[in-house]
Structure formats: structure tokens, C-alpha cells
Amino acid sequence: MRKADEWGEARVVAIHDVAADIREFQLSPQGGAAAYPSGAHLRVRVQLADGRWELRHYSLIGAAPRDGAWRIAVKRESPGRGGSRWMHALNVGATLDVAAPASHFELSPACSSVLLIAGGIGVTPLVGMAERLVARGAAVRMIQAARGRDGLAYGDELAALLGDGYRASIDDEGARIDFAAAFAALPADGECYVCGPAGMMAAARDAWHGVGRAADLLRFETFGGTGGAARAFTVRLPALGREVEVPADASMLDALERAGVEMLADCRRGECGLCAVDVLDCDSTIEHRDVFFSAEQHAEGKRICACVSRADGGTLSIDTYWRPAA
Numbered sequence: 001m002r003k004a005d006e007w008g009e010a011r012v013v014a015i016h017d018v019a020a021d022i023r024e025f026q027l028s029p030q031g032g033a034a035a036y037p038s039g040a041h042l043r044v045r046v047q048l049a050d051g052r053w054e055l056r057h058y059s060l061i062g063a064a065p066r067d068g069a070w071r072i073a074v075k076r077e078s079p080g081r082g083g084s085r086w087m088h089a090l091n092v093g094a095t096l097d098v099a100a101p102a103s104h105f106e107l108s109p110a111c112s113s114v115l116l117i118a119g120g121i122g123v124t125p126l127v128g129m130a131e132r133l134v135a136r137g138a139a140v141r142m143i144q145a146a147r148g149r150d151g152l153a154y155g156d157e158l159a160a161l162l163g164d165g166y167r168a169s170i171d172d173e174g175a176r177i178d179f180a181a182a183f184a185a186l187p188a189d190g191e192c193y194v195c196g197p198a199g200m201m202a203a204a205r206d207a208w209h210g211v212g213r214a215a216d217l218l219r220f221e222t223f224g225g226t227g228g229a230a231r232a233f234t235v236r237l238p239a240l241g242r243e244v245e246v247p248a249d250a251s252m253l254d255a256l257e258r259a260g261v262e263m264l265a266d267c268r269r270g271e272c273g274l275c276a277v278d279v280l281d282c283d284s285t286i287e288h289r290d291v292f293f294s295a296e297q298h299a300e301g302k303r304i305c306a307c308v309s310r311a312d313g314g315t316l317s318i319d320t321y322w323r324p325a326a
């Protein structure tokens with residue numbers, strides 16, 4: 001089995017649509033599709049509309065490879081920077097550069113009563129979790145949220161797997177997840193795994209803490225950069241005497257890195273906090289799209305995760321604490 005930082009080629013052996021704008025790709029890597037842990041993802045090099053190449057993380061579908069292939073699902077984002085459109089334009093037989101599977105969203109080995117909550121394309125890591133939990137005999141329930149019924153990727157599979165434990169929550173039908181009620185139905189030692197857009201994650205986290213649940217029994221993974229349409233803004237770095245323009249279709253982290261500002265980052269999805277910088281001033285509104293900081297910290301507005309959060313136009317002054325060598 002390759003190590004997580006080893007790269008190789010994988011050939012696309014099958015493609016099919018699993019929901020509106022969501023396409024599944026079955027990938028046959030050189031050397032065979034290795035087993036992977038729960039919550040694992042693949043890193044894939046995709047080409048953007050401007051010709052540059054960039055990494056994307058795609059969760060692996062299911063508890064194990066199927067027919068000797070890894071499966072990933074990609075939502076076509078429009079507008080976007082073009083990576084998902086490039087993926088959707090692939091045909092069977094294309095080759096991709098992929099790193100070996102890695103996971104930072106694993107099921108705890110002991111959990112016996114679990115609630116899974118998915119929003120949109122966030123269902124992808126939870127399919128394999130549901131399969132593993134059923135196989136181990138755990139009590140598992142799942143709420144899958146989508147804007148419309150045509151957005152329920154893998155909904156039929158999950159409903160068949162979980163029976164009465166599965167429920168769809170459809171925005172267009174007026175449904176909203178009642179997180180407090182869902183958490184109240186969990187036993188005291190029950191665990192919850194959530195994957196979805198940042199707003200859903202924040203609502204889940206606030207409700208979890210609001211009902212006094214142990215923080216370490218809530219696990220989540222975002223799919224990053226979500227939160228609605230973005231506007232261009234200027235980021236000012238007084239300590240460096242620099243100003244960097246952040247286009248509407250780029251993250252502040254990407255713009256700063258491209259401008260030669262040294263940044264720390266890991267998840268690039270608003271989860272780990274490694275990219276957080278100090279906010280000195282903002283003449284517009286800060287849009288916090290991370291799940292690392294609490295609602296109180298967002299309200300204070302003293303720090304911001306550069307990978308997903310941004311200003312809604314205007315100018316944002318920050319300090320990264322990085323100083324170029326003299």
C-alpha cells in the first residue's frame with residue numbers, strides 16, 4: 001500500500017451521475033485500489049479554468065473499494081474556479097494524479113450509537129461510515145439534507161441500508177433539521193458525525209453545545225469554501241507594507257500565497273485553524289466560513305481563517321506574523 005504522500009496515476013474506469021450536478025468517478029489506481037480507513041479522502045490534482053493545477057480532496061465512497069476501484073463523487077460548482085467542471089468533463093479512460101487515501105475524520109472504534117448528518121455533497125464520507133456502523137451492529141441513524149430531492153446523492157442506498165434510521169430533509173419542501181431534537185434522541189454516550197456546508201456545521205455545533213453534550217463526541221468535516229457568493233476585496237498587511245487583491249473566485253489564503261506571503265495551512269477547509277491570522281481592521285463585513293472558531297470568536301472578529309473566510313468587499317487589514325528574512 002502506498003503511503004499517504006505518495007502519488008501515482010489512477011485511470012477513470014466508470015462514470016455515472018448520482019444526483020443533480022453530482023457525478024461519481026470510479027478510479028483504478030496503479031497497483032490496485034487499497035483498503036482505506038473510515039472518513040478517508042483522496043487528493044486529486046485538477047486543472048482550473050485559468051490552466052493552473054490545484055489539489056482537491058474528495059471523500060471515498062463506501063467502506064471499501066468496489067470492483068477493484070476507488071469511488072469519489074464531485075459536485076459541479078458553478079460559479080467556481082473550474083476544478084469541478086474539469087472533473088465533470090473527464091471521460092472513461094482518462095488518468096488522474098492521486099495520492100494514497102488518508103483520513104482525519106475516522107469513526108471512533110468504540111462508538112455504538114451514532115447519528116450521521118449530511119448536507120449536500122457532504123454525504124460522501126458518511127456513506128462508508130454508515131456501512132461500517134451497520135456491519136459492526138451499531139445503532140445508527142442518519143439525516144441527509146439537500147436543497148431538492150434530486151440532490152440526495154446515495155439517498156436510495158442509504159435508505160435501503162438504514163431503513164427507519166434514515167431520514168431525508170429537503171429544503172425545498174420546507175424541512176429544516178431540528179438539531180436540538182435530533183441530539184436529544186441520542187443516548188448520553190452517543191456520537192454524532194456531521195459533514196456539510198459551514199453554516200450547517202456551525203448550527204450543529206452550537207446546538208450540540210447548547211444541549212450540554214461532550215464536545216469530543218461531535219465530529220465534523222466540511223467540504224470547505226462554502227457560504228454563498230463571494231465578493232472581491234483587498235487584504236492589507238501593514239507590517240509588510242503590502243496590499244493584495246483577493247478576487248471573488250479565490251480564497252484569501254490562495255491570493256496571499258500567490259503574492260509570495262508565507263502562510264501556514266493544512267486542511268484548507270476551515271477546520272484546523274492553522275491558517276488563522278489576526279484581524280486589525282475591516283471596513284466592510286467579515287464573512288466567517290470556518291468551523292474552527294466559536295460563534296463568540298466570530299462575533300469578536302479578532303481572528304479569521306484565511307482559507308475559507310473573507311471580507312464582503314472593501315479592505316481587510318491583517319497580520320500574519322510572518323516577516324521576510326532581512
Ligand code: FES
Pocket residue numbers: 264265266267268269270271272273274275276290292305306307308
Ligand atoms: S488551513 Fe485549516 S482552517 Fe484554514
